[in-house]
Amino acid sequence: MTLEARQVVWHRGGALVVDAVTLRPTPGATIGLLGPNGSGKSSLLRLLGGTGKPDSGVVTLDGAELGDLSRRDVARAVAVVSQHAHTDTDIRVRDVVRLGRIPHRGFLGATGTRDEVAVAAALEHTGLTDKADRLWHTLSGGERQRAHIARALAQEPRELLLDEPTNHLDIRHQLELLSLVTRLPVTSVVALHDLNLAAMFCDEVVVLDRGRAVAGGSPGEVLTAELIARVYGVRARVRADERGRLTVLFEPGPVDVPVGLTPDGPPPAAT
Numbered sequence: 001m002t003l004e005a006r007q008v009v010w011h012r013g014g015a016l017v018v019d020a021v022t023l024r025p026t027p028g029a030t031i032g033l034l035g036p037n038g039s040g041k042s043s044l045l046r047l048l049g050g051t052g053k054p055d056s057g058v059v060t061l062d063g064a065e066l067g068d069l070s071r072r073d074v075a076r077a078v079a080v081v082s083q084h085a086h087t088d089t090d091i092r093v094r095d096v097v098r099l100g101r102i103p104h105r106g107f108l109g110a111t112g113t114r115d116e117v118a119v120a121a122a123l124e125h126t127g128l129t130d131k132a133d134r135l136w137h138t139l140s141g142g143e144r145q146r147a148h149i150a151r152a153l154a155q156e157p158r159e160l161l162l163d164e165p166t167n168h169l170d171i172r173h174q175l176e177l178l179s180l181v182t183r184l185p186v187t188s189v190v191a192l193h194d195l196n197l198a199a200m201f202c203d204e205v206v207v208l209d210r211g212r213a214v215a216g217g218s219p220g221e222v223l224t225a226e227l228i229a230r231v232y233g234v235r236a237r238v239r240a241d242e243r244g245r246l247t248v249l250f251e252p253g254p255v256d257v258p259v260g261l262t263p264d265g266p267p268p269a270a271t
Protein backbone atom coordinates (compact mmCIF):
# COMPACT_ATOMS: atom_id res chain seq x y z
CA MET A 1 0.00 0.00 0.00
CA THR A 2 1.13 3.53 -0.52
CA LEU A 3 -0.09 7.10 -0.81
CA GLU A 4 -3.42 7.10 -2.63
CA ALA A 5 -6.05 9.64 -3.59
CA ARG A 6 -9.63 8.43 -4.04
CA GLN A 7 -12.15 10.62 -5.81
CA VAL A 8 -10.63 13.81 -4.36
CA VAL A 9 -12.43 17.09 -5.00
CA TRP A 10 -10.96 20.47 -4.03
CA HIS A 11 -12.22 24.01 -4.51
CA ARG A 12 -9.84 26.97 -4.22
CA GLY A 13 -11.01 30.57 -4.36
CA GLY A 14 -14.49 29.30 -5.18
CA ALA A 15 -13.36 27.37 -8.26
CA LEU A 16 -13.26 23.61 -8.71
CA VAL A 17 -9.56 22.86 -9.22
CA VAL A 18 -9.39 19.10 -8.55
CA ASP A 19 -12.39 17.22 -9.83
CA ALA A 20 -12.92 13.66 -8.56
CA VAL A 21 -9.35 12.47 -9.16
CA THR A 22 -8.25 8.98 -8.18
CA LEU A 23 -4.54 8.22 -8.10
CA ARG A 24 -3.18 4.83 -7.06
CA PRO A 25 0.54 4.80 -7.81
CA THR A 26 2.21 1.42 -8.13
CA PRO A 27 4.63 1.22 -5.17
CA GLY A 28 8.13 2.11 -6.30
CA ALA A 29 6.96 3.61 -9.59
CA THR A 30 7.57 7.10 -10.98
CA ILE A 31 4.26 8.72 -11.90
CA GLY A 32 4.24 11.80 -14.13
CA LEU A 33 1.48 14.34 -13.51
CA LEU A 34 0.93 16.14 -16.79
CA GLY A 35 -1.44 18.81 -18.01
CA PRO A 36 -1.54 22.44 -19.10
CA ASN A 37 -1.00 25.44 -16.80
CA GLY A 38 -3.75 25.63 -14.24
CA SER A 39 -4.96 22.06 -14.82
CA GLY A 40 -4.54 21.17 -11.12
CA LYS A 41 -1.16 19.40 -10.88
CA SER A 42 0.16 21.46 -7.94
CA SER A 43 -3.22 21.35 -6.23
CA LEU A 44 -3.33 17.55 -6.46
CA LEU A 45 0.23 17.37 -5.10
CA ARG A 46 -0.85 19.56 -2.17
CA LEU A 47 -3.68 17.18 -1.40
CA LEU A 48 -1.27 14.22 -1.60
CA GLY A 49 1.23 15.99 0.68
CA GLY A 50 -1.45 16.91 3.21
CA THR A 51 -1.07 20.70 2.89
CA GLY A 52 -4.55 20.84 1.40
CA LYS A 53 -7.63 18.99 2.58
CA PRO A 54 -10.06 17.66 -0.02
CA ASP A 55 -13.67 18.85 0.14
CA SER A 56 -14.65 15.28 -0.59
CA GLY A 57 -12.84 12.05 -1.26
CA VAL A 58 -9.82 10.88 0.73
CA VAL A 59 -6.05 10.74 0.61
CA THR A 60 -4.64 7.75 2.48
CA LEU A 61 -1.17 6.66 3.51
CA ASP A 62 -0.96 2.90 4.04
CA GLY A 63 -4.74 2.90 4.35
CA ALA A 64 -4.95 5.62 7.06
CA GLU A 65 -6.60 8.92 6.18
CA LEU A 66 -3.93 11.64 5.96
CA GLY A 67 -5.98 13.98 8.15
CA ASP A 68 -5.89 11.41 10.98
CA LEU A 69 -2.09 11.21 11.01
CA SER A 70 0.28 13.66 12.74
CA ARG A 71 2.38 16.00 10.56
CA ARG A 72 5.45 14.19 11.85
CA ASP A 73 4.15 10.76 10.82
CA VAL A 74 3.30 12.08 7.37
CA ALA A 75 6.71 13.79 7.06
CA ARG A 76 8.53 10.58 7.95
CA ALA A 77 6.99 8.93 4.91
CA VAL A 78 6.29 11.72 2.42
CA ALA A 79 8.73 14.39 1.19
CA VAL A 80 7.55 17.31 -0.89
CA VAL A 81 9.47 19.67 -3.13
CA SER A 82 7.08 22.44 -4.09
CA GLN A 83 7.47 24.89 -6.93
CA HIS A 84 7.98 27.95 -4.77
CA ALA A 85 9.83 26.60 -1.75
CA HIS A 86 11.05 29.47 0.42
CA THR A 87 14.41 29.41 2.17
CA ASP A 88 16.10 32.04 4.34
CA THR A 89 18.96 33.62 2.47
CA ASP A 90 21.68 33.48 5.15
CA ILE A 91 21.53 29.77 5.89
CA ARG A 92 24.17 27.31 4.66
CA VAL A 93 23.27 24.65 2.10
CA ARG A 94 24.11 21.81 4.50
CA ASP A 95 21.68 23.30 7.05
CA VAL A 96 18.90 23.47 4.44
CA VAL A 97 19.47 19.79 3.71
CA ARG A 98 19.55 19.01 7.46
CA LEU A 99 15.98 20.35 7.69
CA GLY A 100 14.97 17.11 5.99
CA ARG A 101 16.02 15.21 9.10
CA ILE A 102 13.63 17.02 11.48
CA PRO A 103 10.84 14.39 11.27
CA HIS A 104 13.34 11.70 12.28
CA ARG A 105 14.81 13.47 15.30
CA GLY A 106 14.24 12.29 18.84
CA PHE A 107 12.56 14.12 21.68
CA LEU A 108 15.45 16.53 22.34
CA GLY A 109 16.03 17.18 18.65
CA ALA A 110 19.67 16.07 18.77
CA THR A 111 21.23 15.04 15.49
CA GLY A 112 23.15 11.79 15.20
CA THR A 113 25.46 9.94 12.86
CA ARG A 114 22.51 8.55 10.91
CA ASP A 115 21.33 12.13 10.21
CA GLU A 116 24.76 13.24 9.00
CA VAL A 117 25.10 10.16 6.78
CA ALA A 118 21.70 10.89 5.20
CA VAL A 119 22.62 14.56 4.67
CA ALA A 120 25.99 13.66 3.11
CA ALA A 121 24.34 11.10 0.80
CA ALA A 122 21.67 13.59 -0.27
CA LEU A 123 24.31 16.24 -1.04
CA GLU A 124 26.30 13.69 -3.02
CA HIS A 125 23.28 12.47 -5.02
CA THR A 126 22.43 16.02 -6.06
CA GLY A 127 26.02 17.00 -6.85
CA LEU A 128 26.18 19.59 -4.08
CA THR A 129 28.88 18.16 -1.81
CA ASP A 130 31.35 20.87 -2.80
CA LYS A 131 28.72 23.58 -2.16
CA ALA A 132 27.56 22.31 1.23
CA ASP A 133 29.11 25.21 3.15
CA ARG A 134 27.99 27.94 0.77
CA LEU A 135 25.39 30.46 1.90
CA TRP A 136 21.99 30.00 0.27
CA HIS A 137 21.91 33.41 -1.41
CA THR A 138 25.14 32.62 -3.29
CA LEU A 139 23.57 29.65 -5.12
CA SER A 140 22.21 29.81 -8.66
CA GLY A 141 18.53 29.01 -9.29
CA GLY A 142 19.37 25.48 -10.43
CA GLU A 143 21.64 24.84 -7.45
CA ARG A 144 18.84 25.99 -5.11
CA GLN A 145 16.46 23.61 -6.81
CA ARG A 146 18.94 20.78 -6.31
CA ALA A 147 19.36 21.74 -2.64
CA HIS A 148 15.59 21.53 -2.13
CA ILE A 149 15.67 18.09 -3.68
CA ALA A 150 18.63 17.15 -1.44
CA ARG A 151 16.54 18.24 1.57
CA ALA A 152 13.74 15.93 0.42
CA LEU A 153 16.18 13.04 -0.11
CA ALA A 154 17.70 13.56 3.36
CA GLN A 155 14.19 13.00 4.69
CA GLU A 156 14.55 9.39 3.43
CA PRO A 157 10.90 9.26 2.40
CA ARG A 158 8.95 6.37 0.95
CA GLU A 159 6.92 8.76 -1.16
CA LEU A 160 8.36 11.72 -3.03
CA LEU A 161 6.17 14.51 -4.41
CA LEU A 162 7.94 16.83 -6.82
CA ASP A 163 6.37 19.88 -8.45
CA GLU A 164 8.21 20.75 -11.64
CA PRO A 165 11.58 19.66 -10.25
CA THR A 166 13.40 20.33 -13.50
CA ASN A 167 12.58 24.05 -13.47
CA HIS A 168 15.80 26.07 -13.61
CA LEU A 169 17.93 23.01 -14.30
CA ASP A 170 20.20 22.72 -17.31
CA ILE A 171 19.63 19.69 -19.53
CA ARG A 172 22.33 17.58 -17.86
CA HIS A 173 20.90 18.21 -14.42
CA GLN A 174 17.33 17.60 -15.67
CA LEU A 175 18.39 14.18 -16.91
CA GLU A 176 20.46 13.42 -13.82
CA LEU A 177 17.70 14.46 -11.45
CA LEU A 178 14.97 12.39 -13.09
CA SER A 179 17.30 9.46 -13.50
CA LEU A 180 18.06 9.68 -9.76
CA VAL A 181 14.35 9.86 -8.91
CA THR A 182 13.61 6.74 -10.94
CA ARG A 183 16.47 4.84 -9.26
CA LEU A 184 15.42 5.70 -5.68
CA PRO A 185 13.52 3.02 -3.79
CA VAL A 186 10.52 5.35 -3.43
CA THR A 187 7.18 5.99 -5.07
CA SER A 188 7.40 9.35 -6.84
CA VAL A 189 4.69 11.61 -8.19
CA VAL A 190 6.26 14.28 -10.36
CA ALA A 191 4.48 17.21 -12.03
CA LEU A 192 6.17 17.80 -15.36
CA HIS A 193 5.64 20.05 -18.34
CA ASP A 194 8.17 18.38 -20.59
CA LEU A 195 6.41 15.48 -22.29
CA ASN A 196 9.67 14.06 -23.60
CA LEU A 197 11.13 13.88 -20.10
CA ALA A 198 7.88 12.28 -18.92
CA ALA A 199 8.09 9.70 -21.71
CA MET A 200 11.73 9.01 -20.89
CA PHE A 201 11.48 8.60 -17.13
CA CYS A 202 7.92 7.89 -15.99
CA ASP A 203 6.52 4.40 -15.57
CA GLU A 204 2.99 5.82 -15.68
CA VAL A 205 1.55 9.22 -16.52
CA VAL A 206 -1.72 10.86 -15.53
CA VAL A 207 -2.99 13.78 -17.57
CA LEU A 208 -5.06 16.47 -15.89
CA ASP A 209 -7.30 18.85 -17.79
CA ARG A 210 -9.31 21.47 -15.88
CA GLY A 211 -8.99 19.47 -12.69
CA ARG A 212 -10.04 16.13 -14.14
CA ALA A 213 -7.82 13.13 -14.81
CA VAL A 214 -8.52 12.60 -18.50
CA ALA A 215 -5.96 9.88 -19.25
CA GLY A 216 -3.68 7.51 -17.39
CA GLY A 217 -1.36 4.65 -18.24
CA SER A 218 2.09 4.08 -19.66
CA PRO A 219 3.58 7.02 -21.61
CA GLY A 220 3.20 4.99 -24.81
CA GLU A 221 -0.50 4.46 -24.20
CA VAL A 222 -1.25 8.01 -23.13
CA LEU A 223 1.00 10.37 -25.09
CA THR A 224 -0.66 10.28 -28.48
CA ALA A 225 -0.91 13.12 -30.98
CA GLU A 226 -4.67 13.05 -30.47
CA LEU A 227 -4.41 13.51 -26.70
CA ILE A 228 -1.81 16.28 -27.03
CA ALA A 229 -4.04 18.11 -29.52
CA ARG A 230 -7.12 17.70 -27.34
CA VAL A 231 -5.57 18.63 -23.99
CA TYR A 232 -2.81 21.09 -24.91
CA GLY A 233 -4.27 22.39 -28.19
CA VAL A 234 -0.96 21.71 -29.90
CA ARG A 235 -0.03 19.68 -32.96
CA ALA A 236 2.53 16.98 -32.35
CA ARG A 237 3.99 13.86 -33.87
CA VAL A 238 4.85 11.02 -31.56
CA ARG A 239 7.51 8.58 -32.66
CA ALA A 240 8.69 5.40 -31.04
CA ASP A 241 12.14 4.00 -31.77
CA GLU A 242 12.92 0.30 -32.11
CA ARG A 243 13.22 0.05 -28.29
CA GLY A 244 9.82 1.69 -27.85
CA ARG A 245 11.23 4.99 -26.57
CA LEU A 246 8.95 7.89 -27.43
CA THR A 247 9.85 11.25 -28.86
CA VAL A 248 7.25 13.99 -29.08
CA LEU A 249 7.89 16.52 -31.84
CA PHE A 250 5.80 19.66 -31.69
CA GLU A 251 4.68 21.52 -34.73
CA PRO A 252 3.70 25.16 -34.97
CA GLY A 253 0.25 26.09 -36.12
CA PRO A 254 -3.29 25.59 -34.93
CA VAL A 255 -4.46 22.06 -34.24
CA ASP A 256 -7.15 22.12 -36.88
CA VAL A 257 -4.54 22.28 -39.66
CA PRO A 258 -4.31 18.73 -41.06
CA VAL A 259 -1.17 16.95 -39.91
CA GLY A 260 1.32 16.84 -42.80
CA LEU A 261 0.61 20.39 -44.05
CA THR A 262 3.71 22.27 -42.94
CA PRO A 263 4.62 25.94 -43.42
CA ASP A 264 6.93 24.73 -46.22
CA GLY A 265 4.04 23.06 -47.99
CA PRO A 266 2.21 24.45 -51.00
CA PRO A 267 0.84 27.97 -50.61
CA PRO A 268 -2.92 28.26 -50.20
CA ALA A 269 -4.78 28.69 -53.46
CA ALA A 270 -5.42 32.34 -54.30
CA THR A 271 -9.05 33.38 -53.99
Ligand SMILES: Nc1ncnc2c1ncn2[C@@H]1O[C@H](COP(=O)(O)OP(=O)(O)OP(=O)(O)O)[C@@H](O)[C@H]1O
Pocket (backbone or CB within 6 Å): 012, 013, 014, 015, 017, 035, 036, 037, 038, 039, 040, 041, 042, 043, 044
Ligand atom coordinates in the same frame (compact mmCIF):
# COMPACT_ATOMS: atom_id res chain seq x y z
N1 LIG B 1 -4.91 29.81 -3.61
C1 LIG B 1 -5.68 29.77 -4.68
N2 LIG B 1 -6.84 30.46 -4.74
C2 LIG B 1 -7.62 30.39 -5.83
N3 LIG B 1 -7.33 29.66 -6.92
C3 LIG B 1 -6.20 28.97 -6.92
C4 LIG B 1 -5.30 28.98 -5.81
N4 LIG B 1 -4.25 28.19 -6.12
C5 LIG B 1 -4.48 27.71 -7.36
N5 LIG B 1 -5.63 28.17 -7.83
C6 LIG B 1 -6.21 27.87 -9.15
O1 LIG B 1 -6.34 26.47 -9.23
C7 LIG B 1 -6.17 26.05 -10.57
C8 LIG B 1 -5.14 24.93 -10.58
O2 LIG B 1 -3.89 25.48 -10.21
P1 LIG B 1 -2.62 24.57 -10.02
O3 LIG B 1 -1.52 25.46 -9.51
O4 LIG B 1 -2.98 23.38 -9.25
O5 LIG B 1 -2.35 24.15 -11.53
P2 LIG B 1 -1.04 23.53 -12.22
O6 LIG B 1 -1.53 22.48 -13.15
O7 LIG B 1 -0.06 23.14 -11.19
O8 LIG B 1 -0.52 24.78 -13.04
P3 LIG B 1 0.95 25.20 -13.56
O9 LIG B 1 1.33 24.21 -14.61
O10 LIG B 1 0.73 26.55 -14.13
O11 LIG B 1 1.88 25.20 -12.38
C9 LIG B 1 -5.74 27.27 -11.36
O12 LIG B 1 -6.85 27.75 -12.06
C10 LIG B 1 -5.31 28.25 -10.30
O13 LIG B 1 -5.55 29.58 -10.71
